[in-house]
Amino acid sequence: MFRRCFAVLLVFIILFSALPVQAFAASGNTKLIALTFDDGPCKDTERLLKALRDRNVKVTFFMLGTRAYNYPEIVKKAYEDGHQIANHSNGHPMLTKLKDEQIKDQISYAENHLSNAVGGPLNCVFRPPYGDVNQRVLDLVGVPAILWSVDSNDWRWTNDALKTTNQIVSRAFDGAIILVHDIHTWSVTGAISAIDKLKAQGYEFVTVSELFRRRGAALYGYNTYRSCKPTGTQLPAISAPAVSMSVSGNTSYINIFADEGTEIRYTLDGSVPNPSSPVYTGPVAFDGSVSVCAVAGYDMNGSRSPLTKKAFTAEPKEAKPVISVKDGHVNISGSGKIHISTDGSDPLSGNTIYSGPFGVAKGTDIKAAVEAHSENIHYSDTAALCYSDNGNIFSDVFTADWFYKYMDYAYSENLLSGVSETEMNPEGTLTRGMIAAILYRMAGRPQISAQDAAETVFPDVYAGKYYETAAKWAKINKIASGYQDGTFKPNNPISRQQLAAMLYNYERNWLHQEPSVPENTVIPYNDALKVENYAVNAVRWAVSAGLLSDYKTAVLDPGKPASRAMTAAMLYHFNH
Numbered sequence: 001m002f003r004r005c006f007a008v009l010l011v012f013i014i015l016f017s018a019l020p021v022q023a024f025a026a027s028g029n030t031k032l033i034a035l036t037f038d039d040g041p042c043k044d045t046e047r048l049l050k051a052l053r054d055r056n057v058k059v060t061f062f063m064l065g066t067r068a069y070n071y072p073e074i075v076k077k078a079y080e081d082g083h084q085i086a087n088h089s090n091g092h093p094m095l096t097k098l099k100d101e102q103i104k105d106q107i108s109y110a111e112n113h114l115s116n117a118v119g120g121p122l123n124c125v126f127r128p129p130y131g132d133v134n135q136r137v138l139d140l141v142g143v144p145a146i147l148w149s150v151d152s153n154d155w156r157w158t159n160d161a162l163k164t165t166n167q168i169v170s171r172a173f174d175g176a177i178i179l180v181h182d183i184h185t186w187s188v189t190g191a192i193s194a195i196d197k198l199k200a201q202g203y204e205f206v207t208v209s210e211l212f213r214r215r216g217a218a219l220y221g222y223n224t225y226r227s228c229k230p231t232g233t234q235l236p237a238i239s240a241p242a243v244s245m246s247v248s249g250n251t252s253y254i255n256i257f258a259d260e261g262t263e264i265r266y267t268l269d270g271s272v273p274n275p276s277s278p279v280y281t282g283p284v285a286f287d288g289s290v291s292v293c294a295v296a297g298y299d300m301n302g303s304r305s306p307l308t309k310k311a312f313t314a315e316p317k318e319a320k321p322v323i324s325v326k327d328g329h330v331n332i333s334g335s336g337k338i339h340i341s342t343d344g345s346d347p348l349s350g351n352t353i354y355s356g357p358f359g360v361a362k363g364t365d366i367k368a369a370v371e372a373h374s375e376n377i378h379y380s381d382t383a384a385l386c387y388s389d390n391g392n393i394f395s396d397v398f399t400a401d402w403f404y405k406y407m408d409y410a411y412s413e414n415l416l417s418g419v420s421e422t423e424m425n426p427e428g429t430l431t432r433g434m435i436a437a438i439l440y441r442m443a444g445r446p447q448i449s450a451q452d453a454a455e456t457v458f459p460d461v462y463a464g465k466y467y468e469t470a471a472k473w474a475k476i477n478k479i480a481s482g483y484q485d486g487t488f489k490p491n492n493p494i495s496r497q498q499l500a501a502m503l504y505n506y507e508r509n510w511l512h513q514e515p516s517v518p519e520n521t522v523i524p525y526n527d528a529l530k531v532e533n534y535a536v537n538a539v540r541w542a543v544s545a546g547l548l549s550d551y552k553t554a555v556l557d558p559g560k561p562a563s564r565a566m567t568a569a570m571l572y573h574f575n576h
């Protein structure tokens with residue numbers, strides 16, 4: 001009994017002896033300082049960055065746009081090291097002496113140079129050169145203006161690093177914003193030794209944004225700030241995100257966790273995330289090997305966590321099974337236990353195991369995946385084929401797709417060919433030359449007279465091309481007359497309105513049936529006015545004849561390319 005009490009007591013002693021450290025951090029006793037460097041970057045900034053990295057110290061750089069333009073690599077390095085990048089104007093003028101437009105230009109030019117250097121848009125606080133600011137400047141710039149409470153006066157102490165150090169150390173206080181310039185070698189040297197002295201006194205160096213956030217204080221646009229003394233609130237620094245890997249079914253995922261309320265950005269190539277890197281919104285599927293670099297922040301510029309870098313290799317998968325269909329019989333080859341489905345469902349969700357070739361009806365989707373047969377091997381990816389109503393075999397057109405019937409028809413009628421043995425690439429586009437060839441085939445490849453052929457010449461339709469005769473036939477029969485400059489532009493993607501116009505002309509000039517358009521027909525898309533004059537009647541006809549009946553979107557985008565699926569649907573409706 002005594003022994004047990006003693007053990008409990010010991011645990012209490014250990015617990016409570018650990019507590020004061022916690023309490024110290026939570027009670028608001030951490031002394032914070034924001035060191036700021038103006039007028040750079042320059043060559044010597046690299047030496048400063050290395051010293052800051054060695055000391056794990058974060059600062060704020062008020063940079064000039066013109067210098068950022070000359071040293072983009074240094075701006076980028078400063079950002080990647082977690083320092084705050086801030087705007088000190090483009091060319092260091094006295095802003096109060098400038099016209100409104102000039103002030104805006106000074107800020108936006110600098111912001112562009114800084115953003116370009118870092119690789120994405122930055123939110124920058126700013127500091128007016130010479131601290132020269134008035135309400136007009138604040139109103140025009142619109143972001144917080146950061147002044148200072150301690151001036152190192154470093155520019156006065158030419159070649160005297162010690163004086164700079166002493167000025168900083170003797171005037172420093174909890175919550176101070178300290179002004180130094182990284183364009184003088186003695187300033188950089190003096191600031192580095194001031195950092196060592198103040199760290200020994202218990203100061204933590206933070207960016208300007210972190211100084212305010214850690215004290216629960218906000219920075220507002222149109223306002224000026226000089227310091228942020230203790231407020232009684234002391235928030236912790238942002239934790240580095242936790243990165244892990246998980247496996248579900250046949251897929252490996254990267255998972256990232258971070259402090260609540262922060263945004264997470266990441267890369268998979270090990271580079272430091274910039275403002276253009278993807279935002280983490282949930283598990284990220286990956287294959288092969290990746291090197292994750294993640295960061296969490298309230299603002300990626302100046303208010304963010306340390307980086308987490310971790311490498312992962314996806315769990316190896318079984319090889320995908322190979323499905324083949326011949327004369328209604330399915331054959332599947334794969335190494336191990338093969339799960340199958342013939343109703344469009346995920347084969348791994350059911351319990352049907354492949355045991356040998358089986359018969360299948362037309363209009364069936366066949367899916368198969370190989371199950372893990374040892375601990376470290378995971379389910380293969382799913383292989384899928386569609387054995388269509390017409391007996392075609394597709395790997396990217398399935399019975400549930402809206403264009404299934406149309407693709408199956410267009411392929412069976414030899415109007416559209418596949419892009420490979422089983423692929424139809426439904427989202428792909430078609431060129432004007434291809435459409436001419438399709439309509440020509442639809443017309444039964446009529447002969448054109450030698451004289452017509454000789455008289456119909458497009459400078460960009462070369463002899464021997466598969467669409468040569470089709471393009472000539474289309475022009476002779478007023479189906480597609482080509483462009484005003486005499487060209488046919490056979491390699492241009494066919495636009496939606498051009499496709500409607502060619503089918504309309506085919507109906508009228510080849511089939512000699514006057515396309516009828518009921519008078520009250522309206523084009524039921526929000527962008528009906530974008531249809532060009534030459535195609536308005538054709539698009540109205542396409543609407544009333546049901547050619548676009550599967551295309552139930554808000555806009556038609558008449559000038560955009562028609563997809564292969566859309567083309568198949570229009571051809572189907574045209575011929576039915």
Ligand code: NI
Nearest residue numbers: 038039129130
């Ligand atoms: Ni300056």
